[in-house]
Amino acid sequence: MQRRDNPYTPGAGRRPPTLAGRDDDLNDFSSLVEVLSSGGAERSLVYYGLRGVGKTVLLMELDILASEQGWATTDVQEVGSQADFRSTFAQMASRLLREMSRRHRLRDRIERALGVVKAFSLLAPGGVQLKLDVEAVRGVADSGDPEQDLVDLLREIGQTARAAGSGALFVVDEMHNLAASSLAAVCMAFQAMSRDALPVAMVGAGLPDLQVRLMKAKPYADRLFEYRELGRLADASARMALVKPAATLGVDLDEDVALEVVRLSAGYPYFLQEYGRELWNAAEGPRITMADLAEVGDLVRDQLARTFYGTRFDLASDAEQRYLAAMASLGAPPYASAAVARAWGAESQRQTSPHRDSLIQKGLVWSPRRGYVDFTVPRFADYLLEHQPIRGFDER
Ligand SMILES: Nc1ncnc2c1ncn2[C@@H]1O[C@H](COP(=O)(O)OP(=O)(O)O)[C@@H](O)[C@H]1O
Ligand SMILES: [Mg+2]
Secondary structure, eight states: OOGGGOOOOOSSSOOOSSOTTOHHHHHHHHHHHHHHHTTOOOOEEEEEOOTTSSHHHHHHHHHHHHHHTTOEEEEEEEOOSSSOHHHHHHHHHHHHHHHHHHHSOOHHHHHHHHHHHHHHHHTSTTOOOSOOOSOOOSSSSOSSOHHHHHHHHHHHHHHHHHHTTOOEEEEEESGGGSOHHHHHHHHHHHHHHHHTTOSEEEEEEEOTTHHHHHHHHOTTHHHHEEEEEOOSOOHHHHHHHHHHHHHHTTOEEOHHHHHHHHHHHTTOHHHHHHHHHHHHHHOOSSEEOHHHHHHHHHHHHHHIIIIIIIHHHTTSOHHHHHHHHHHHTTOSSSEEHHHHHHHHTOSSHHHHHHHHHHHHHTTSEEOSSTTEEEESSTTHHHHHHHHSOHHHHHTO
């Protein structure tokens, strides 16, 4: 068993050798593309879940699927926390058009659509960052009203795609980073796409509060998109994610090892990959046994502490780190913000609410309901209790 053959893929957005437990998602999405291609209506998809559950890699897979079915796709585009959404959408739009022009002979149609993209992007704060060798079209997507302009832009893309007998897929990751006004514009635009029965779809993904954020932005967002939660894998899928990549290379995991890793990882895809990688590296082969698992247990925990948790903990300021530790000290989630403030040592909640907001902004914490917070990273509380207990902060 050579290290260089190690098939496991712990990390962010690394395509796993076996995409376990997503067959239904792939099948459903494939029919969505078919329905839209033939002029039907189908709701776009929004996935939500904690960090490390496989949102990004699923998006990558759906992107590939759509392009195999002849659609133009944007590739997975991550929404940056500061960038204005108009630059993001302008970039995606020009990418879609470039793909269409490669596959279809619609020179004039695409040229005009690029002119619309240009008009749209000129209004994004900071002006054009796009190199588009066309004149901006006047009177479309240039009203200055972001909602209306995004509708115009997507309609242009949709009509071009329809003329090409194709479709267009927007793939938007970390979508919770979009401001409420941008989410509202996205809702408006996709509402218009379905009204006009245009072959344009979106797959979005983000942290668990994405659905609520969308609904706050536009009340009808609950019916506009189909929402799916991604969480831990069911036991059979988790086992498959662990066992199959090795088996494909002629290495068998003992059944008791598989069962124990499924238990230890609680079915979280990222944890499964981390165990898989260390087991592979430690084992002599050609079997992976309980003795190997005993050997790597600490290694995996260290690895998780340093990479998965440590790097995220380091994103927080001192006061925010104390806030995280205070959350973890409270027992079972979700945590009442008022109780966190007390555990933090604050005299009032007002003192800690900027820290809470900033942690939400940084994507470390989310609010499952008003007045409550929880971690966006699975098992963060266990890590904090062990490595960063709240009492340690008083000694600093
Ligand atoms: N369905 C799956 N089966 C096996 N491994 C997966 C699956 N989905 C994701 N992974 C692995 O889990 C890790 C996290 O995936 P990622 O898509 O980055 O999660 P998220 O975007 O939700 O934070 C990666 O190491 C990836 O290879
Ligand atoms: Mg991701």
